[in-house]
Amino acid sequence: MELLVSVKPIRDLPRLSAAAELDVRGFPDLDKFLPALAVELEDLGLRIGQVRVGYLRRRGDAERFVALLDYLNVDSMVARPGINDVNTLAELLDEASMYGVRVIWEFGVGRFLRDPSEVNEFANEVSPHRLGLALHVARERGLRDFVRRFVELSGYVKAVYLSNKRAGSFGLPIFEGSIDYLRLMKVLQVLRYDENVVLHYLRVTTAGITRTLRYLTHS
Numbered sequence: 153m154e155l156l157v158s159v160k161p162i163r164d165l166p167r168l169s170a171a172a173e174l175d176v177r178g179f180p181d182l183d184k185f186l187p188a189l190a191v192e193l194e195d196l197g198l199r200i201g202q203v204r205v206g207y208l209r210r211r212g213d214a215e216r217f218v219a220l221l222d223y224l225n226v227d228s229m230v231a232r233p234g235i236n237d238v239n240t241l242a243e244l245l246d247e248a249s250m251y252g253v254r255v256i257w258e259f260g261v262g263r264f265l266r267d268p269s270e271v272n273e274f275a276n277e278v279s280p281h282r283l284g285l286a287l288h289v290a291r292e293r294g295l296r297d298f299v300r301r302f303v304e305l306s307g308y309v310k311a312v313y314l315s316n317k318r319a320g321s322f323g324l325p326i327f328e329g330s331i332d333y334l335r336l337m338k339v340l341q342v343l344r345y346d347e348n349v350v351l352h353y354l355r356v357t358t359a360g361i362t363r364t365l366r367y368l369t370h371s
Contacts, residue, residue: 153345156201157361158352161189167358170365171199173350177206182220200224207234214248228254230286232262238277256284256310260291268304284310290317295331299339311348323354
């Protein structure tokens, strides 16, 4: 499995020894910041492993991000299903695949794919091998529930988002909440998960991320 650090473009790109996920949610005009982003990525030597794009709702939405992914030499985008129509989502997969791009849908946070029955419905429509899911550990009630969910959907899981939670607050570093991430990483290894694992904190600092990466890779 590969560890990625989720970062926003331009304003908070840290210096990292690991690869990154570029989170472009909230940036409607990608062409405007692409030249500045190119300069910053070159300066930092930051390798992008995947891009997170927010909601995809209608045909044409996936195409808006193709130039960015092509520039970054990335073939995966993580998206939220912004509509509960299976046919439209299937069209979005077709649109992305025309450009050699794989869509990984976030489970449990959009208007569709909120439970396993909807996953099965979608998989039957597009064929199971075309369906990829991203799971958020902190959105489950606890570690045991996450592992149960992971096993239930394991054939589809292509990304796992790590952050911690405490008293209703999400997006905390893995050391600062109720989830035992050392135990979780061992469980994922036992289950032979070999796709992306993404650190997604509300606040990214080079020192904090470096400490986290050292903890996860040397434990």
